[in-house]
Amino acid sequence: MKQSLIIILLFPFLVFGQKFTSETSYIRFYSSAPIEDIEAINETAKSVIDLENGQFVFAVQIEDFQFDKSLMQEHFNENYLESDKYPKSTFKGKIVDWENKEGKQEVEVKGELSIHGVSKKVTLTGSIDVAASLVKIESVFTVKLEDYKVKIPKAVFYNIAEEVEVTVKFDYKPYLN
Numbered sequence: 001m002k003q004s005l006i007i008i009l010l011f012p013f014l015v016f017g018q019k020f021t022s023e024t025s026y027i028r029f030y031s032s033a034p035i036e037d038i039e040a041i042n043e044t045a046k047s048v049i050d051l052e053n054g055q056f057v058f059a060v061q062i063e064d065f066q067f068d069k070s071l072m073q074e075h076f077n078e079n080y081l082e083s084d085k086y087p088k089s090t091f092k093g094k095i096v097d098w099e100n101k102e103g104k105q106e107v108e109v110k111g112e113l114s115i116h117g118v119s120k121k122v123t124l125t126g127s128i129d130v131a132a133s134l135v136k137i138e139s140v141f142t143v144k145l146e147d148y149k150v151k152i153p154k155a156v157f158y159n160i161a162e163e164v165e166v167t168v169k170f171d172y173k174p175y176l177n
Contacts, residue, residue: 020172
């Protein structure tokens with residue numbers, strides 16, 4: 001009984017320094033343009049975070065974004081993000097100036113975002129919520145399509161915004177080797 005109590009009390013400290021892998025993911029992009037709003041959601045992204053050093057990475061399969069209209073999904077994959085040529089988007093970065101402790105806190109992440117075959121250094125803000133056996137990350141940021149060489153044909157210029165809002169949410173569980 002005494003050993004069980006010690007293990008329970010130390011569990012939060014044992015978890016820190018471990019890697020966590022995404023259990024659930026939610027990535028949404030939203031484009032608000034004069035003629036129409038476009039939204040797509042991807043819930044198949046994968047991510048890993050190491051609380052000991054703040055390293056954070058995620059990968060998203062482009063073709064897994066789901067749209068309300070199948071024609072939008074087809075154009076997104078074939079004409080804009082060319083998912084056959086550039087099948088995934090990735091982010092690799094590190095949480096800076098944060099305290100590795102339980103609770104929710106606002107954080108800044110510096111790293112490299114790769115979309116459409118183009119990688120750019122970015123600084124993102126968001127939150128991390130750490131509990132004994134669960135970590136949650138959330139961020140909302142803007143992506144300029146021209147920065148990633150995503151071309152918008154003049155014929156649909158009023159249908160697609162030049163900047164899109166990206167929402168990222170991951171729930172993690174401890175990574176077990």
